[in-house]
Amino acid sequence: MEINHFINTIIEEDIRSGKHKRAITRFPPEPNGFLHLGHARAIITNYSMAKTHNGYFNLRFDDTNPVKEDTIFVDAIKEDIAWLGCEWENLLFASDYFDEMYHRAMLLVKKGLAYVDDLTAEEIREYRGDLKNVGKDSPYRNRTIEDNVQLFDGMMNGEYEDGSRVLRAKIDMQSPNMNLRDPVIYRIQRAYHHNTKDKWCIYPMYDFAHPIEDAIEGITHSLCSLEFEDHRPLYDWVVKECEMENIPRQIEFGKLRIAGAVIGKRYIKQLVDGGHVMGWDDPRLITLSGLRRRGVPASAIRDFIYSLGLPKSQGETEIEMLYTVVRDHLKLETSRVNAVIDPLKLVITNYEEGKVEYLEAENNRENEALGTRMIPFSREVYIEREDFIEVKPNKKWKRLAMDVEVRLMHAYFVKANKIIKDGNGKIIEVHCTYDPDTKSGSGFSERKPNGNIHYVDATINQEAEFRLFEELILDFEDKEVPFSEKINPNSMIIQQGFIEESIITEVGERYQFTRNGYYAADIDSTKEHPVFNRIVSLKSSYTPKTV
């Protein structure tokens, strides 16, 4: 793995100059949802930077806002990070530092750098000004230090109503950087915290808490996404004015975005809460748990992240890039099995009725170690509907057509000679004859077939359900979700492709899979972490060209 980007350069320089001996990083998720592919970049980047620079990596839950957090998310997040293979040195919680944070805040108060403000939330917003106009000072901005000490203690002791007062850093209401216009650093909130229970009724804000957390842990490089660039001056201010011993350095990188997919915890949360998907681990989502359930190996996600580098640009990566890496990881190590998604019955009229023969097939032609399997073949089989066309349109058509001969993979050559349609003209059955001399493995070479298609035996699989999930397209505009323009102006496609439910394969196994790649997961498996052990053989990427 090549790591060569600006963050790596910065860290190397910090080590070369003697500023640090090693890199200590962290991943600081708020436990309010599941991790997704975007987080994978942050996790893997922080982890690999520490590892390659002789340091270590902490997992720290940024649980400073109890009303949005839940322990079920901390468990899920731990599982996902462990799955990714990013071992953390310490498992920590921001809430463990609440006492320390309180003292640091009091220090600011005593230094005259923080004050208790009685303005309402709405008034604070008005006083803050906007992008065009500078803010103006709160009338409470110049309280005496003594008053502030007393008031802040009162806040902590629960003497005031929720939302009635806040503690603000006294910085600069005229700053062109909105984050420096006296940011709120503590709010009153009587909420049960999953970790500290009812001990506190005031909670620190991110901008105040985060730099202190980093400094306490001795984080050397605090890697985060680009939207925090504007916060860096505040981050540095807090570290300096709170007189922290360790000076962490925040470095930002661009967020990962996937074209056509919903990424971003808050949006995925809407889909989950709204019942649009089966849960956070719905395989259509690009949550880590969803990808895992779909059979994507963690190693593929790592390589995918590395392959993208660490840009500050703002593009959208196509999901095909991930699929390519996934295929690269699976193609040699997994066995294959045929499955038919959209079945068309093929009757082999000159094959003995009632007979079933079992044919041997390699599980993976490129990896003999995976062995072989026996697959049934009888007078009636299912082929993929798109593998048949009435009249061969051109020389490029490599599948079945009338009077055209193809090989049924691992079986015989068949030639179609009759089409049966229903009242609507839809083809419901195709009749053909087979040539017994062409049996797989016989070495037959008199003539070449027009192509090779896969099949699933119909006698054995008569109970197969060929039910398709609907492609999930949500129109956030129609649902009047306020974030619509932030996602996609038109509509969102959760994932290109479909999820098949209960497909029965050639060997009678039940699979759920997607059509995007040719990989599949047995997600009904009782295994704890169903990993793909089969690749479903599909020519899914091929779109027949009509003439």
Place this chain on the structure above:
RNA sequence: UGGGCUAUGGCCAAGAGGUUAAGGCACCGGACUUUGACUCCGGGAUCGAAGGUUCAAAUCCUUCUAGCCCAGCCA
């Protein structure tokens, strides 16, 4: 239009004054093939725009343009 950031082929991305601008994905040709998969061969950009500096610029300067982020007592 205050501040911060970004801009290289359809997508991602190398490149940091000097041969014909890496590579991957996607796509299109072709070979091979018991899946049209896999593998192999071939195919495309003058670098957001306009000026300027230089013998020489994607790389330096200037001015534009476009996009992203910031006005939570969210993170």
